[in-house]
Amino acid sequence: MIFKAHTYWQLLFLFCVSLLFLNLEYLPVVWLDEVMDLEPVGRWFLNGKHASIAWPMQGCEEKCLVNLPLRELPHFIALFLFGPSVWGLRCIFLLLYITAALGFWKSLNTLNLSKPMAYFFVAVLFLDKGTLEMMRGCRPEIIEMAAMAWGFYFIQQKKWLVASILFLALAWIHPSMWLVSLGFLVFIFIHSSKKIKVLSLLSIIVSFLAFWLFIGGDYVLFFKQFSKSAGAHVPQYGFFKKLLNHFYSRYITYWNIDFWWFFIFICSHIWIFSKWKQLGLLAKTNVLITVLTSVFWLLFLMPNHRYSVSLNMLLVLNLLMVLPNFSLKLNHKWIQFVVMTMLLFPFGIRVVLGLIHREERNPHKVIAWMEEELPTQKTLLLGESIGSYWSLKHKGTKFAHETQPQNAKFEEYDQVFFLSRDQDYPVFSQYPIKQNTTYFGWQLKGKTYAGICLYKIESQEPFDA
Numbered sequence: 001m002i003f004k005a006h007t008y009w010q011l012l013f014l015f016c017v018s019l020l021f022l023n024l025e026y027l028p029v030v031w032l033d034e035v036m037d038l039e040p041v042g043r044w045f046l047n048g049k050h051a052s053i054a055w056p057m058q059g060c061e062e063k064c065l066v067n068l069p070l071r072e073l074p075h076f077i078a079l080f081l082f083g084p085s086v087w088g089l090r091c092i093f094l095l096l097y098i099t100a101a102l103g104f105w106k107s108l109n110t111l112n113l114s115k116p117m118a119y120f121f122v123a124v125l126f127l128d129k130g131t132l133e134m135m136r137g138c139r140p141e142i143i144e145m146a147a148m149a150w151g152f153y154f155i156q157q158k159k160w161l162v163a164s165i166l167f168l169a170l171a172w173i174h175p176s177m178w179l180v181s182l183g184f185l186v187f188i189f190i191h192s193s194k195k196i197k198v199l200s201l202l203s204i205i206v207s208f209l210a211f212w213l214f215i216g217g218d219y220v221l222f223f224k225q226f227s228k229s230a231g232a233h234v235p236q237y238g239f240f241k242k243l244l245n246h247f248y249s250r251y252i253t254y255w256n257i258d259f260w261w262f263f264i265f266i267c268s269h270i271w272i273f274s275k276w277k278q279l280g281l282l283a284k285t286n287v288l289i290t291v292l293t294s295v296f297w298l299l300f301l302m303p304n305h306r307y308s309v310s311l312n313m314l315l316v317l318n319l320l321m322v323l324p325n326f327s328l329k330l331n332h333k334w335i336q337f338v339v340m341t342m343l344l345f346p347f348g349i350r351v352v353l354g355l356i357h358r359e360e361r362n363p364h365k366v367i368a369w370m371e372e373e374l375p376t377q378k379t380l381l382l383g384e385s386i387g388s389y390w391s392l393k394h395k396g397t398k399f400a401h402e403t404q405p406q407n408a409k410f411e412e413y414d415q416v417f418f419l420s421r422d423q424d425y426p427v428f429s430q431y432p433i434k435q436n437t438t439y440f441g442w443q444l445k446g447k448t449y450a451g452i453c454l455y456k457i458e459s460q461e462p463f464d465a
């Protein structure tokens with residue numbers, strides 16, 4: 001049987017998703033983001049209060065209003081279906097990842113791309129190191145990409161109401177996407193019928209009422225916590241350094257693998273406007289939204305590579321709408337082979353290493369060890385993020401990450417433990433599983449739970465020191 005060209009891309013993507021599914025639990029919980037969004041939702045399931053001492057903002061220990069509601073929705077779903085489970089939360093985000101990839105593929109098809117090239121661009125964006133890290137870190141970018149991809153597709157299908165709801169939802173995920181949401185909502189409003197305009201405005205009003213219920217009507221506390229959190233993400237240095245970092249630091253972390261984003265990001269701010277007069281209204285809207293979002297990020301958002309994957313989706317759509325023949329230049333097997341090798345080689349190494357280190361990276365065993373060693377009443381646990389999953393199983397415990405213990409008051413607990421490694425404190429218990437450093441003679445690297453310890457902290461003074 002002879003497969004068509006695009007069938008190979010389908011099989012490749014299905015194979016990669018299968019490997020991700022097998023490897024969901026075997027990347028250690030090291031990202032603070034995964035826990036910060038989970039903690040207040042988990043406390044709501046435990047005691048009915050959306051609060052957490054893991055957040056350093058004042059008042060979060062009583063009511064945590066830092067996040068916009070749709071950022072936390074996947075965490076509500078995961079906890080409702082699976083409880084505090086590493087696999088459960090990452091499974092929900094893998095499903096969102098697949099949903100976003102499918103929506104992006106459907107959007108590319110509306111641009112009259114050949115099927116092989118549509119699959120190629122999906123692979124470039126969704127096998128990108130940044131996108132994969134956002135997925136396994138359970139970050140909001142994956143939710144943003146799903147809303148954007150399907151929103152763009154429904155705009156192309158002239159399903160104005162569905163598209164407006166998706167872009168309205170985008171605004172309730174993360175403030176970095178507010179200009180994208182607003183720009184497409186204005187585009188939809190201009191093109192839709194009077195009935196759709198009314199329904200769209202009604203949906204905006206309903207969303208604000210739902211948000212009022214979400215924060216319990218406490219707009220003052222929300223503003224205090226939200227502005228404090230937002231302020232922590234604003235670059236605190238001069239404009240020239242902001243400009244340099246905006247164009248350089250945003251992609252330099254992945255320069256050795258996904259270097260093309262660096263060029264696409266810079267060039268899209270310069271030569272893409274040379275085709276302005278030839279563009280349709282949707283293409284002009286997309287270009288303006290992309291550049292205005294870039295300026296918004298330059299002024300108000302740290303140049304961190306983690307935010308970039310959402311913008312990458314807009315960059316690809318810009319490229320293919322402004323230069324519709326660009327894909328023909330990549331329609332060569334050798335180019336696609338080189339690009340896929342660059343993506344799949346590090347992807348394969350991470351997956352294989354995770355599977356080899358299954359014993360040392362198994363979160364169930366770490367949590368079971370903590371269950372045996374730690375008391376479950378009036379206990380404060382500080383340290384590595386996996387501790388949150390243990391703490392959310394026990395109502396009488398609290399968790400705070402070691403980097404943000406501001407709301408963790410030691411005097412309120414009978415005992416305090418620190419989950420970490422290589423610390424100068426009395427060791428209470430050491431995780432018994434050892435690190436596997438070689439495999440068929442190869443030296444292995446990578447973070448695992450091996451060597452982690454529970455330290456007993458007798459008072460706050462030595463910890464603060």
